[in-house]
Amino acid sequence: MIIDINDISPEGLALDISEKAFPLGMEDEGITLDGAVTGAIRITPVGKVYSISGQLSATAKGVCNRCLKPILSPVTAKFATDYHPAVEMREEMRKEHEFELIGEDLDIAYYYGEEIDTDEVVREQLLLAVPMQQVCREDCKGLCPHCGKNLNSGPCDCKVEMVDPRLAKLKDLLK
Numbered sequence: 001m002i003i004d005i006n007d008i009s010p011e012g013l014a015l016d017i018s019e020k021a022f023p024l025g026m027e028d029e030g031i032t033l034d035g036a037v038t039g040a041i042r043i044t045p046v047g048k049v050y051s052i053s054g055q056l057s058a059t060a061k062g063v064c065n066r067c068l069k070p071i072l073s074p075v076t077a078k079f080a081t082d083y084h085p086a087v088e089m090r091e092e093m094r095k096e097h098e099f100e101l102i103g104e105d106l107d108i109a110y111y112y113g114e115e116i117d118t119d120e121v122v123r124e125q126l127l128l129a130v131p132m133q134q135v136c137r138e139d140c141k142g143l144c145p146h147c148g149k150n151l152n153s154g155p156c157d158c159k160v161e162m163v164d165p166r167l168a169k170l171k172d173l174l175k
C-alpha cells in the first residue's frame with residue numbers, strides 16, 4: 001500500500017498487514033514465501049523522519065543447505081526503523097562519514113518523494129529476518145560427497161578414508 005506522508009497525522013498511523021506471499025528477492029537462494037504474511041506496523045512522524053515499527057509473521061520456504069530437503073521455517077520480524085527522505089541521503093552519508101557513526105545508525109532506511117510504500121517496508125523487513133543459511137535441523141549430517149546418500153538416514157558404504165598424509169605417517173610410526 002502506498003501511503004501519502006501528508007495523510008499521516010501527528011499521532012501516527014497504525015496498519016494491519018495481511019498479504020499473500022510475494023517475491024522476496026531471494027529466489028536465487030531458493031528462498032520464497034509460503035502462505036500469508038500477517039502482522040501490524042505503526043508509522044510515527046518525527047519531523048521529516050518516519051519511524052516505522054512493527055511485527056510481521058510469515059513462512060519461508062527453502063531447502064536445507066546440507067541435505068537439500070525442502071523446509072518451511074517460521075519467520076518473525078520485529079523491527080523499528082527510521083525512514084529518512086531519500087533527498088537527504090547524500091547529506092546523511094557525508095555526515096555519517098565525517099563523524100564516523102559507524103554501526104550506530106544501522107536501522108536507517110529511506111523513502112522517496114512524499115510516499116511510503118508499506119509493501120516495500122514489509123518486504124525489506126522480512127528480508128532481514130529470513131535466515132540466509134537454511135538447515136533442516138542443527139545437526140543435519142548432509143549428503144555424502146561421494147555417493148550422495150542422505151547421511152541422516154544412516155552411514156553410506158563409501159570406504160573413503162580422508163586421512164591427512166602427515167597423520168598417515170604418524171599412524172605408521174605407531175604400528
Ligand SMILES: [Zn+2]
Binds near residue numbers: 065066067068142
Ligand atoms: Zn538437512
Ligand SMILES: [Zn+2]
Binds near residue numbers: 144147149
Ligand atoms: Zn557415500
